Amino acid sequence: MTKRAETTERRRLEIIEAAIACFVEAGFHQTGMRDIAGRAGVSVGNLYNHFMDKAALIAAIAALETDQVEDFVAATAPGDAADAALDAFCRGYLAICLQPVSIVLTAEFASEAVRNPAIGALFERNRRILRRALAAILERGVRAGLFDPALDRDEAAATIIDMIENLPIRAHLQGGEVGADRSEALLGFVRKLARRP
Amino acid sequence: MTKRAETTERRRLEIIEAAIACFVEAGFHQTGMRDIAGRAGVSVGNLYNHFMDKAALIAAIAALETDQVEDFVAATAPGDAADAALDAFCRGYLAICLQPVSIVLTAEFASEAVRNPAIGALFERNRRILRRALAAILERGVRAGLFDPALDRDEAAATIIDMIENLPIRAHLQGGEVGADRSEALLGFVRKLARRP
DNA sequence: ATTGACTGAACGATCGTTCGCTCATATTCA
DNA sequence: TGAATATGAGCGAACGATCGTTCAGTCAAT
Structure with missing residues (x-):
């Protein structure tokens, strides 16, 4: 260069x-x-x-987030046991979402995406990468007999991702912090959701 | 008058x-x-x-939402069994959140609330009303031996409300609808989250 | 006679974007 | 290799549009 x-x-x-x-x-x-x-x-x-214009700047930021998400997904070792992988995924993505930048930009992008299809597509693309990775972990867990076979993998994955993304936003609005207790509570909910009955 | x-x-x-x-x-x-x-x-x-100004108009809309939320909460009969009440609460609030008005305004308010403390306070007020009502249902269920005694009632209530609010937004971004299957999947997750191990 | 809902032109500020311009760097050619 | 040319990064004033808000004035209800 x-x-x-x-x-x-x-x-x-x-x-x-x-x-x-x-x-x-x-x-x-x-x-x-x-x-x-x-x-x-x-x-x-x-x-x-x-x-080109202001929208291109916003799109560039979304693209940067895609990189970050792809790096994170690639780093989740597919060799681990599914239950450990689920924990690692949740902790890792929560750590990303806890960054102040993420808290505000997630909310900002979401509201923009609802109305602006171009931004919505970029936003949805990031979500899909995460959803697929998590759904694969759930699938692996079901096959290994660790997770509930009746689980709708895609829907559960999307729900869990929403839960993780929302915890920091919710805490921010309540004026509190996300301490170890809240993180563990979230993890407990996720495990319960995946566990076989 | x-x-x-x-x-x-x-x-x-x-x-x-x-x-x-x-x-x-x-x-x-x-x-x-x-x-x-x-x-x-x-x-x-x-x-x-x-x-007074544009902000007052936004605040008036938030106040209108408070009324709607209070009506809904008041309508959830405290006499029902806790598990039935949990179902009713989720279905009822999901019905509210499925309105196109709610989908966009929820996302809009959330992103505004993150940055604007005045709006944030109004937004958080609505959430607190819902959270307390749902936490009370969970508490009732725990006392009746229906729900997990180890459940963090407040955190679980907040998480469930987030799940309900996010389902329509997520579906909207994916370009799909929230059919009976998705609603039922959500209900399944909620029941699983509350159920005793 | 008084009140206040109502109008629409006008205000100053700010918006995203454009444009003519300078100048350092990269490329081409003698 | 050295000079001429082309490229595009960088600047900041200026453009027209639109923003939230104000205000003098009209008119119907009290």
């Missing part, structure tokens, strides 16, 4: 990070291009050399 | 309903006061005779 292309990519990332910071603080629609430019230490006009 | 006060209140409701319709279509921050005024068949200036 040439030196020019390197600095361009670095700048691109700087802009994305500035945009994330702004969106977290103020939300998509309350953040202006001038806010992002100012935070990134760049002119307004230059934003448009790196991104 | 005088005739004047009557028409004023009717007008106030018309404005709120117009605002809801706009917010559902476009979201809080993409909806202008002119959009609301136009939809309500009223001048922009007149909006400010009924509501």
Whole structure:
């Protein structure tokens, strides 16, 4: 890669990070291009050399999240026992969702996705990656006789992911923290949901 | 009530309903006061005779939701057996959340609440009413020996409410509907979560 | 005679985006 | 290799549109 292309990519990332910071603080629609430019230490006009428009910036952030999710899913070892894998998946994804960035952006993306199909597709794509990985763990557990054979794997996976994503948001709204007790309570619910009757 | 006060209140409701319709279509921050005024068949200036500002309009909608939630909670008969009451609560609240208005507004309020403390307080108030009612049902079930005594009533109640609220949103994003199968799957998860081991 | 619902033009601020411009770097050619 | 050319990152003023809000004025109900 040439030196020019390197600095361009670095700048691109700087802009994305500035945009994330702004969106977290103020939300998509309350953040202006001038806010992002100012935070990134760049002119307004230059934003448009790196991104077609504001929507492209939002999409780039969603794409960055896809990378993070794919890395996480790839790191969940498929060799472990299913019950241990389920625990590891929940703990790992909860750790991701507990980041302040995630808390706000998840809520922000969700509300945007409900109305904006383009964002909705990107959002749904991330969810599908997670859902499939978790459903595979559940399937493995059912085959091993660990989990309830009557379990609807896909629906259960989607429900568990929702539970994990919502815990930090809920805690944030109640003004509290997600301590070890709450994490363990969540894990208990998940285990109970998967366990055979 | 005088005739004047009557028409004023009717007008106030018309404005709120117009605002809801706009917010559902476009979201809080993409909806202008002119959009609301136009939809309500009223001048922009007149909006400010009924509501201090845009935030007051949003708050009024949240207050309307509080009424709906309180009515629902009051209607859940405390005489029923706890397991039947749990079913009824879930089905009833799911029916509320399945309304298109709820789907979008729930997501919209959640993302707004994360950042805006005033809205967050209103939002959290509605959640608390629901949480307490459901926690009471769980408590009754535990006392009757129907539910798991080790259950964290509050945390379980909050989790169940999240599950119910998220099912319609998730289905909407996936482009599908919430049929009887999905509703029943959700109910199964809830029962499993409450059941004693 | 007084009140207050109602109108719509107007205000200043801010929005996303464009555009003419400069300048450092990369590429091409003598 | 050195000079000429092409490229695109970067700037910031300016554009038209739209934002939430105000206000002087009208008119029907009290």
